[in-house]
Amino acid sequence: MRRSLVVANWKMNGSETFNQVFVESLLPKIDEVNVDVVICPPFVYLSQVDELLDNSDVQLGAQNCAVEVNGAFTGEVSATMLRDCGVRYVIVGHSERRGLYGESDELVAAKLAAVKAEHLTAILCVGETLEDRDAGRVLEVIGHQLQAVANMLGRDAFNDIVVSYEPVWAIGTGLTATPEQVEEVHRMIRQFVSDHGGAECAAKLQILYGGSVNANNAATLLAQENIDGALVGGASLKADDFAVICKSVG
Ligand code: 13P
Numbered sequence: 001m002r003r004s005l006v007v008a009n010w011k012m013n014g015s016e017t018f019n020q021v022f023v024e025s026l027l028p029k030i031d032e033v034n035v036d037v038v039i040c041p042p043f044v045y046l047s048q049v050d051e052l053l054d055n056s057d058v059q060l061g062a063q064n065c066a067v068e069v070n071g072a073f074t075g076e077v078s079a080t081m082l083r084d085c086g087v088r089y090v091i092v093g094h095s096e097r098r099g100l101y102g103e104s105d106e107l108v109a110a111k112l113a114a115v116k117a118e119h120l121t122a123i124l125c126v127g128e129t130l131e132d133r134d135a136g137r138v139l140e141v142i143g144h145q146l147q148a149v150a151n152m153l154g155r156d157a158f159n160d161i162v163v164s165y166e167p168v169w170a171i172g173t174g175l176t177a178t179p180e181q182v183e184e185v186h187r188m189i190r191q192f193v194s195d196h197g198g199a200e201c202a203a204k205l206q207i208l209y210g211g212s213v214n215a216n217n218a219a220t221l222l223a224q225e226n227i228d229g230a231l232v233g234g235a236s237l238k239a240d241d242f243a244v245i246c247k248s249v250g
Contacts, residue, residue: 004222004249005162005206005229007038007123008236009063009091014041016048022239023052029243030058035229037246038089039236043077050086061089061123064097067110079118090115091231093125093145095168105148112149112161123162123231124149125210126189130169139188146189150196158193162206164231165189170211172233179224182209186226215241218248 014022019041030037040061041049050060066076082090092115093108103111108124115122126145128138142165150157165185170177177185186207194202209221210231221227229249235241 002204002206002228004035005038005208006035006242006246006249007061007089007091007164007208007229007231008040008242009094009210009231009233010039010041010236011063011096011233012042013237014045016045019045019049020052022237023049023058025239026243027056027058029239030246033246033249035246035249040089040091046082046085046087059088060086061091062087063091063094065090065092065111065114067107067114069114079114079120083118083120087120089121089123089162091123091125091164095125095127095166095171099168105145106152108145109148109152112157113153116153116161121160121162123164123208125164125166125231127166127168127211133167133169138185142185142189143192146192146196155197156201158197158205159201162208163189163193164208164210166210166231172212174212176212176214176217176221177209179221179227182221183224183226186224190226213245215244215248218245222249 037058038061040063062082065079065082066073069078069080092111097103112122112124126142128141132141167177189207190202193205206228208229208231209227213230213232214235
């Protein structure tokens, strides 16, 4: 019932040449896939990648956005501007934003509200650190991240968004959470959303996994009942590997 979604988060990587070579190499490889695909390049390349993706089904995404619409916020980019550049999806609350740039659960919730106000699809990232996991606080930490969104947006908070579970300890480390570990957290997320917004909202929510997804482990992860796709960092910078991941969706 839920369509699968594979998202490339390029983080702070890319160049005009790289972007062109990557997209021209990727598109013919994923011509036949039965999965939604999104590429999230850095802000400055959005318009270039949008043009490169013309005439394809691949959608454009952004990695972050401001809470405000416009004004004296030097260096910020609003969801309104992103929509103007052809963006359809916006990642909010990535652990690198939370950890390196001090984004709180409440700020992330406000960004999600800004994305929804523009009728774009937010990809809300949640996840625990290794310290949280070792202390048995996985569900508590993720519950708090979800609750902040629920508090700010009310009953419809999780309608028409995507949630991505990204355990911080699995990002860029080569350590992948086991399919069982991911399933446990994804079931918890779906239960939270069901309790908050109703069973129908929970049943249609796409929940992605991110954290060292690669061409070798994608098929096993994506075969799990509650893993509806992947948010891919490092392996999304290699067109061949990313194409294999897109094709891994059963
Ligand atoms: P890696 O796939 O490089 O571990 O990154 C995951 C991630 O942070 C995607 O948003």
